[in-house]
Amino acid sequence: MSVLYILVLASIAVAAFFLAAYVWSVRNDQFEDNKGAALRMLQDDEPTKQ
Amino acid sequence: MPITDTERKTIIIRKEEKDHNCYHCGTPCITNSIAIDDKLFCCEGCKLVFEILNENGLCDYYKLQSHPGLSQIKPTRNDKYAYLDNEAIASKLYSFTDGNNTVVTFYIPGVHCASCMWLLEHMHKLNEGIVESRLNFTSKEVTIRYSQNKISTRQVVELLTTIGYEPYISLDDAERKLSRNYNKQRIYKLGVAGFCFGNIMLMSFPEYLSTDLGIEHQYAFLFRILNLVLALPVFFYSASEFFASAWAGLKQKILNIDAPIVLALIITFSRSIYEIATNTGSGYLDSMTGIVFFMLIGRIVQERTYQSISFHRDYKSYFPIAVNVVTPTGIETRNLQDLKERDIVEVYNEELIPADAIIIKGTGRVDYSFVTGESEPVTIETGKMLYAGGRQKGEKLVVQVLKPVAASYLTSLWNHNAFTKDKADNNNRDSIIHKLSKYFTVILMGMAAVTAVYWAINDPAKILPSVSAMLIVACPCALLLAATYTNGNLLRILSDNxxxxxxxxxxxxxxxxxxxxxxxxxxxTQDSNRYSFKGHQLSVEEKGWVYNIAAHSSHPYSKALVNALGIYPASGADGWEEIAGKGVKGRVGANSIWVGSKAFVGIDDMPDGQPAAYIRINEEVTAFYITPVFxxxxxxxxxxxxxxxxxxxxxxxxxxxxxxxxxxxxxxxxxxxxxxxxxxxxxxxxxxxxxxxxxxxxxxxxxxxxxxxxxxxxxxxxxxxxxxxxxxxxxxxxxxxxxxxLLKLARSGRYIIYFSFIISILYNLVGLGISMTGNMSPMIAAILMPLSTLTIVLVTTGAGSLMGLRAGLSLKSK
Missing domain, CATH: 3.40.50.1000 (HAD superfamily/HAD-like)
Structure with missing residues (x-):
């Protein structure tokens, strides 16, 4: 049953990773402009110069 | 059915119109002479924008959306942005500069589609001095990084203006640096609370299912310790704003809703620590973190902000950032705040008069609708006084400043004590939530005292457990939740409408x-009135005569009549006379003209419907109507x-x-x-x-x-x-x-809050009943808490939407 210790720690570690990802995305202003990203995606890449 | 000729004609005209829209902005073209290849433009401005984009290989702009541009018919003055050459003024706009590399953020009201974004983010192709530009589409702000050695700030702004995206720069921008971090802290707190709440719930699960520590003892202790560790950030970090608010209230001797909530949080937390430390139970950490989590969500939902809408503008947002001051050495641009008495200032067409002033040169035709609400522009002769906030329409004016900006007639309104009050703060104090919570706290304390006395007589060992359990269960968080979710939902419905x-x-x-x-x-009303004439049709020549009679009168009807007639050459009138309250009369050549009331022009039968004035030319009579356009x-x-x-x-x-x-x-x-x-x-x-x-x-x-x-x-x-x-x-x-x-819906908000408050009281009574008898187990608390929260969320949103529907509002978001 001592495998439980590992499992508990692993589950908390995974959840903590997601918390860190969340904090990072907020800090990175990813929620500042909800519409912009959707439109930016529609733009074509610039043609490469010959 | 065969198509009639007229119908066919309309169809043809429609079709032609479609083809004759400006390639750039979609405005129908009046002439078809402004063209490049097969592309028509409504004006030279639009053509210029197309040429610039074409030269720089940016015509993809037109592919993302047809006619994406903004009409350029209204030209901007050449040296409008000359003030940006003055480094002291320009530097107020910078968010960063090292003397060369500079970052500036502009608000661009014209941004509206994918093409706008594409063009504004490809500005580096138009000028090599621009390193990067990025648009925040939601707030319509473009952040531009450029090298000052290659392009000046003024040139950047002028470039934006040339391609049709004129930034809005005002005094407000210069005085206030944008801070965007308003509620980020709360979002972090929510994240932390969610993380801890979820994990605590998971670890408490074995405890719920086992009655007599069915899981092995060593794990039970591990889980409890982990729970305690996870609850620490919730108690000390996520819940900190409740502590701050309760403390602020207590300092002002106000018992706000956060006070009983904080009390419940402290008691729950300390009792949980006690139980875990003495190994007598698992505490109520799951409920405590859960409630903090839900209350934070409620606050976030309630405090939704609308980016790009500002509620806090004063006159500064309307005023220009700098003005052209005439000095003995030439024209100098100066900060608006540095404008002093007796400075001589140039005011161009469509510009605001920055301060109370006297006209030295030129004739003012000033639209004061900003300041007074009077819709007709006023003609002001040289030597007369102008008030700040009026907009000049017409020729360039040279004026001398009488008072500095902050002391002018318009801005002095902001010194009134109405502007020193914090309305949100006052509203909060009047709120029913705070009144209810005051009673709630008092009643709760009373009941806690009764319980304590009861157990003191019967079984003193149970005083602490039962009283603390009671305070935990009766936490008015349900009331707070009811209010925040109701308001959040109503805000959403109102904004959708x-x-x-x-x-x-x-x-x-x-x-x-x-x-x-x-x-x-x-x-x-809309900004303009509708004018109409009935009776004798005035010829162009006759209109000129009437114009000359009415133009010299300052009566509002005469002014309206002059507006309705248009502009005619001044030819003077003989025997001109104004009789106050009646009308004006005079002769132009051999023609006698009267403008005024029925009795004044001397007629009796004319179309009624209350004309503003009658016009009589010799024997012909015309009635003049002014109708407001609602x-x-x-x-x-x-x-x-x-x-x-x-x-x-x-x-x-x-x-x-x-x-x-x-x-x-x-x-x-x-x-x-x-x-x-x-x-x-x-x-x-x-x-x-x-x-x-x-x-x-x-x-x-x-x-x-x-x-x-x-x-x-x-x-x-x-x-x-x-x-x-x-x-x-x-x-x-x-x-x-x-x-x-909308007003009806706002009124129903209070009843929704009352209703959900009653529901939450019912839950509380059940909980209280259980805890007063000393039987509250973590399992029951863990069921009651989410259940009451869920009920309240459902009831408030459901009732709000139902009320919205009944008031005839749409519930679909745009």
Whole structure:
């Protein structure tokens, strides 16, 4: 049953990773402009110069 | 059915129109002479933009959306942005600079589609000095990084203007650096609370299912310790704003809703520590973290902010950032704040007069609608006084400043004590939530005392457990949740229907309104009046005669008539005479002309419908009508509102439309004309002293005082992203007709809160009953807490949406 210790720690570690990802995305202003990203995606890449 | 000739013609015309729209902006082309290849343009401006984009290989702009541009018909003055060459002024706009590399953020009102974004983010192709540009589409702000050695700030702004995206730069930008971190802290707190709550729930699960520590003892202890560790950040970090608010309230000797919540949190936390430390139980950490999590969500939902809408603008947002001052050494651009008495300033067409001043050169044709609400532009001769806030329409003026900006007539309104109050703070104090929570706390304390006394007599060992359990269960978090979720849902419904509130405290105020005050110009009416003539048709020559007679009179009807006629050469009149209150007469050549009242022109039978004035040329008579152009929904809406509310109308205009308006508003309503901004404010103050709750609906800077003084000030805006004076709410002018429904919904908010409060009290009674008998187990607490939260969330959102539907509002978000 001592495998439980590992499992508990692993589950908390995974959840903590997601918390860190969340904090990072907020800090990175990813929620500042909800519409912009959707439109930016529609733009074509610039043609490469010959 | 065969198509008739007229129908065929219309079809053909329609088709032609379609092909003759400007390639750049889509405006129908008046001439077809401005063209490149097969592409037509409405003006040289649009053609220029196309040429610039074409040269730089940026024509993808037109592929993302057809006609994406903005019409360039209105040209901008060449040296409009000369003031940006003055480094002291320009540097106020920078968010970063090292002397060369500079970052600037501009607000660009014209941004509206994918093409806009594409072009603004490809500005580096137009000028190599621009390193990078990035657009925040939601807030319409473009952040540009450029090298000052290669391109000046003025050139950047002029480049934006040339391609059709003129930034809006105002005094406000210079004084205030944008801070965007307003509620990020709360979002972090929510994340932390969610993480801890979820994990604590998982670890508490074995405990719920086992009655007598069915899991092995070592794990039970591990889980409890982990729970405690996870609860620490929730208690000390996520819940910190509740502590701060409760403490702030206590310092002012106010028992706000956060006080009993904080009490419950502290007791729950310390009892949980005690139980875990003594190994007597697992505590209530799951409930505690859960409630913090849900309360934070409620607060976030309630405090939704609308990016790109600002509720806190004063005159500074309207005024230019700098002005052209004439000095002995030439023209110098100067900061608006540095403008001193006796400075000589140039004011161009369409520019605001920055300070109270006297005209030295030129004739002013000034639109004061900003300041007074009077819709007709006023002609002001050289040597006469001008007031700050008027907009010059016509030739360039040279004026001498009489008072510095902050002391001018318009801006002195902001020194009134109505502007020193914090309305959100006042609203909060009046809120029913805080009144309810006060009673709640007192009753709760009483019951805790009764329980303590009871157990002291029967079984003293149970005092602490039962009293603490009671305080935990009776935490008024349900009340807070009810209020925040109700408000959050109502805010959403209101904004979907075009009413944007500054914050949630406005909802309750809006529900208490019993008197509505309207501004006239710009609010009830569109900006212009409709003019019409009946009777004798005036020829062009005759119009010229009438013009010459009426132009010299300063009576508002004469001014309106001059406006309606258009501009004619001045030829002078013989025997010109004005009889006050009656009319003007005179002769042009051999023709006698009268303009004035029925008796004055000397006629008796003419078409009625209350013409403003009669015109008589020799024996021919024409009637002149001025009709206000009401906004579409006004004629139906005003009588509807008159059933439930007292109405008043305050107009900066003269009373020429009084009859029409009195019919519309009904006998009981008060109509006041020629109201100055301060008069409007005082009128509202009087109503409030008579215990009325006043809603002010206005639109311009001239209403700013009244909007601030009123209990709720709504600004009507044709474009919600436009610049509106400081107010509590902004209403999309297209949705004006929904105002009665919106008010009804706001009123129902209070009942929804009462209703969910009763539900939460029922839950509390059940919980209290269990804990008073000393039987509360973590399992029951863990079920009751989420269940009551869920019920309240469902009830508040469901009831809000139902009320919205019943009031005839749409629930679909745009």
């Amino acid at each position: 075009g009413l944007y509130l500054r914050d949630a405290t406005v909802i309750e105020q809006l529900g208490n309104i019993d008197h509505i005050v309207f501004d006239k110009t710009g609010t009830l 906004r579409e929904s006004i004629p139906q809406m005003v009588p509807l509102l008159a059933q439930d509310y007292e109405l008043s109308l305050l107009s900066g205009d003269n009373n020429r439309q009084e009859k029409t308006l009195q019919e519309l508003f009904g006998r009981k309503s008060v109509l006041l004309f020629e109201q100055k901004p301060l008069d409007k404010l005082t009128y509202i103050e009087h109503l409030q002293q008579a215990n009325h709750k006043v809603l002010m609906v206005g639109d311009g800077l001239n209403d700013a005082g009244a909007l601030q003084q009123s209990n709720v000030g709504i600004t009507l805006a044709d474009d919600i992203n436009n610049f509106t004076p400081s107010c509590d709410a902004i209403l999309d002018a297209g949705q004006f007709g929904k105002l009665p429904s």
